[in-house]
Amino acid sequence: MPTIRTSSISRRTLLTAAAGGGLAMAAGATATLVTATPARAAQHLWTWCYQCSQLWFSGNGSGYCPVGSGIFGWDHGHQSSGSGDYVLRYDTDPGVGDSHWRWCRDCAALWSKGWSDSGRTTSYCPNSSQPLRWHNWSGSGTYKIEALPDGINGPGGQRLWFLCIRCSGLFFTGNASDGTCPAGGAHRHWKSPEPQIGYEYVLRQL
């Protein structure tokens, strides 16, 4: 299972000094301290599934795992046991990274719409009713993920997360098994020939 390393997500506070309402009020004007919540905070509840090894969002049901569980193998919810609580930033949050990631409404996995749109990867959703099995980005934010080697915001975090060129998902390779791809068989990353950049990612936990 992924090892846990923590990192603090700084919450910005907004300091606003109220301006006086004109010369007549200048003498009595007071500065007002306002603490505002960030416009869009980074989002947690992203979870590693030990069955498929993908990152998925656990805040909205259990999604659809390509691996069935239960007595008859009919339960297709992703699993959260053994996972940390990963935090993803939105593309509007500060910091560098690859900004083309979306949540899939049909399977709950994180997937790269950008790479799939460019034709470098194939989108394959295990719970799609469409013939081409595209992941469904309806209702999703756009997420920004730190990418090796240059798109990194600092030390720490967890490496060994890769873009799968077969399903466009993000999967963890730090265990004996790389999981199961919705497209069948194992996920496949794109690290050959070396050095290949832009396909290994770094995640941080809450």
Ligand SMILES: [Zn+2]
């Ligand atoms: Zn799964």
Ligand SMILES: [Zn+2]
């Ligand atoms: Zn999907």
Ligand SMILES: [Zn+2]
């Ligand atoms: Zn895959």
